[in-house]
Amino acid sequence: MTTVQVRQSDPVADERRRWKALAVCLTAGFMTLLDTSIVIVALPSMERGLHAATADLSWVVSGYALTYGLVLVPAGRLGDLRGRRETFITGVALFTLASAACGLAPTGTWLVVFRLLQGMAGGLIAPQGSGLIQQMFKGAERARAFAAFGSVVAVSTAVGPLAGGLLIEASGSWRWVFYVNLPIGAAVIIAALRLLPRHAPRRDPREGFDVPGVLLLGAGALALMLPLVQEQAWSGRGKWALVPLAVLLLATFWAWEGRQLRRRRGPLLDLRLFRVRAFRLGALLSLAYFAGFTSVLFVYTLFLQITMGYSALAAGTAAMPFAVGSALAALAGGRLVGRYGRGLVVRGLSCVALGLVGVIVSVQLVPGRYVGWAAALPLLVAGIGSGLTVAPNTTLTLARVPVRRAGAAGGVLQTGQRIGSAAGIAAVGAVYFARLANHGRASGALQLGFLTSLLFILAALTLAVADMRDGSGTG
The missing domain is CATH 1.10.287 (Helix Hairpins)
Incomplete structure (x- = not known):
């Protein structure tokens, strides 16, 4: 008699594979989000090297954010319908090729064109990450995975200027802020082919794109x-x-x-998602929060470089306490969100608000070149608050979303973040430059800009408190 042996799944091996797959998703997410801010410190070098017009330089930054945001929701739906693994790999391949084209761009106009394509590829990748987390993890593991995801979101934005400064100083060329993506992208594609789960979505035959x-x-x-x-x-x-x-x-x-x-x-977008209170409120909270925290980094590094005479590297270093606090707190937030729910987000936003008030006071007390040192501790507090906000809010917002809609839901959430970032930078930038033009006192302009950012943070805090009062506190 022949004995048929059935291969049993090894839970330990499956768990290790899931976390390795998550690392692949996070690496790609870090790469795409880093490119939103890494180019800022390279703009003067681009202007000199390409003889680029001011409008071209503006589009190098804003064009990427624009096409990135436009693609998110359709890309999330595409992943839900056609498979997140395949969509993810396609996006990384296109992003890597677009990065190479940006590095080789002969003129400012061509650089803008390639940046638009790079942004579209980044938008194709982003919602697959949150969708794959929903697909691969459940319960407490999912909260930990989203904690790591939130850490990447916060840190990648904050370390962009520092990374750009280091690359330019080491290579002597702005082109390496794009070339650095080539080995990373190639490694991600190889790892994704081996580690990301295959998934054949079941859908109604009547459903199309x-x-x-x-x-x-x-x-x-x-x-x-x-x-x-x-x-x-x-x-x-x-x-x-x-x-x-x-x-x-x-x-x-x-x-x-x-x-x-x-x-x-x-x-394209299942409107029933907005009947879920946690998703509806969490998406609004995320929009308001990103309007506040992204604009803080924007106006702070601008103030340090233009007014205080900091180098790109020094300005990036001065913003590092925020990134460090975000990274450490985001990992802790993933473990704590199940216990405290929306209350953890309230605590996080309160820390961010407290940190911003501390920076405003620091600029008043230490108006000279030592302001970077004076603001380090308040920025660390704000960063800790950010880490306790982004990852837990993402977990709570997407917790009750059906897995088959996870890509589209993640796209909606991140589209709100991009719109919030654009709106915050526009509002805070307008306040900062108007104050600077009318009064000429840079420290006062920075303080007013930070107060504007604080209003966005307080709006997010109000939403979080309202959710605690109206619901169970768990989102």
Whole structure:
């Protein structure tokens, strides 16, 4: 008699594989988010090397953020429908090729074109990460995975200027801020092919890719984000006429998606997600928070370089306490969110607000070149608060989202973050430059800019407190 042996799954090996797969996703996410800020310190070198116009330099930064944000929701839906592993690998390959093209760009115009493509590829990658976390992890493990994800989000934005300064100083060329992605991208593709789980989504045969929904959402998001990302580059108030157009297009998108849902045609965005209070409120909280925290780093590094005469490397180093605090606290936040729920986010946002007040006081007390040292401790406190906010809020926001919609839901969440970042930088930048132009006192301009950022943080805190009062406190 022949004995048939059935191979049993090894739980320990499966767990190790999941965490290795998570590391692949986080590495790609770090690479794409780092590129939102790493180029800032390279702009003067680009201007000299390419004889680039000011408008081109503006688009090198804002164009990436724009196309990144436009692609997120459609990319999340594409991953849900066609497979997150395949979409992820395609995105990383395109991002790596676009990075090489950026490094080889012969003129400012070509650099802008390649940056737009790079942003689209980054937007293709981002929602697959949150979708794969939903797919691979459950319960406490999922909270830990999102903690690591939140740490990457916070740290990658904060260390961008420092990483850019180090690369330029070591290589003597701005092109290496793009070339550094080539070995990373190649390694991620190889590891993804081996480690990421295959997934054949089960879907209704009537479901397809909602092309009208993509066009309506894309046009609406473009009309909303364009005046925000170009606030400094486009003079005059005419650009704000795009905002009512954006509202009209997004309202039409909402009506179209409701129609698709009623006809069971597979909408780009399942509007039933917004019936989940944790998702609805968490997405709004994330938008408000990113408007505050991203603008803090933007105006602070600008102040240190332009006014205080810090080098790119020194300015990046001065922002490091925020990044360190974020990284350490985000890992702890993943373990604590199950116990404290939304209360942990309230504590985190309170720390961020306290840290910002500390920086404002530090600038007042130490107005000279030692301001970077004086603001280090308050920035560390704010960073700890950020780590206790981003990862736990992501976990709570996506906890009750069905796995088959995880990619699209992650895309919505990150689109809100990108819109929040653009709006915050536009608002705080406008306040900072207006104060500087009218009064000429840079420390006062920085303080007013930080107060504006603080208003966004307090708006996020209000939402978190409201959720605790109206719900169970667990999101």
